[in-house]
Amino acid sequence: MKSMVRSELELDSYRVLEEPPYPPLRRMSWTAYRPDLLGFRSDMRTEEIAIVECETHPSMTRFLSKNYSSLWFEPSIFHEGSIRRILAVPRGKLHAVDMKLRKQWEIWVLGSKGPLEKISSMTC
DSSP: OHHHHHHHHHHTTOEEEESOSSOSSTTEEOSSOOOSEEEEEEOSSEEEEEEEEEOSSOOHHHHHHSOGGGOEEOOOTTSEEEEEEEEEEETTOGGGSOGGGGGTEEEEEEOSSSEEEEEOOTTO
16 A cells, blocks of 8 residues: 555655654654655745555544644745645545545545545645
8 A cells, every 4th residue: 555655646746755763854743653654845835745644444543543643844934835644545445434534634545556536635
């Protein structure tokens, strides 16, 4: 799953790290949390990070207990910044995901070769 999502993010011009043990930028921090994938991209006006959680057997209790809300990111002074959150689940497991997550998270349903569906967050 991670390799599929990683490939999609790299196609979108992200530099991607898998399970980074610590935040790779001084302008980013988190506490007691480590995303499955962390992507970073920037252009002349915008800096964006993407955090990805891959849940093979989605459990909303387990997912909501993760400390992802501790993630903090401050773009450089001349850039706008944003955090993109992606929850990736395998085909057939979407029923286990609480769609209220769409307030902050994109939900990607993955097939055997790549994403079958990308459900955007409601804040996009």
